[in-house]
Amino acid sequence: MKKIKSSQEVENFINLFKKHLSDFVIGAFAFVSALLWRDAIQEMINRYRESIQQLVPFEGVLITKFIIALAVTFVAVLAIAIVSRVLKKQ
Numbered sequence: 001m002k003k004i005k006s007s008q009e010v011e012n013f014i015n016l017f018k019k020h021l022s023d024f025v026i027g028a029f030a031f032v033s034a035l036l037w038r039d040a041i042q043e044m045i046n047r048y049r050e051s052i053q054q055l056v057p058f059e060g061v062l063i064t065k066f067i068i069a070l071a072v073t074f075v076a077v078l079a080i081a082i083v084s085r086v087l088k089k090q
Contacts, residue, residue: 045068
């Protein structure tokens with residue numbers, strides 16, 4: 001025997017569905033945006049790779065990539081901290 005759902009249960013399901021759908025769409029846009037930023041940053045690094053390698057005392061592309069990754073990570077963490085503080089105050 002089927003149990004008939006109340007209108008409140010149906011409304012709760014619809015609201016939950018809308019929330020998850022909006023989270024999914026926002027996540028998809030964030031993912032696409034992250035990929036575009038990755039490409040832009042990678043292109044910038046590729047253009048300045050020779051000058052960056054001259055600043056690094058070690059030979060090799062691998063060391064340069066690690067140094068660049070550390071620098072970008074530091075800037076990203078700093079930006080996240082600043083944005084978190086600004087949004088927390090509001």
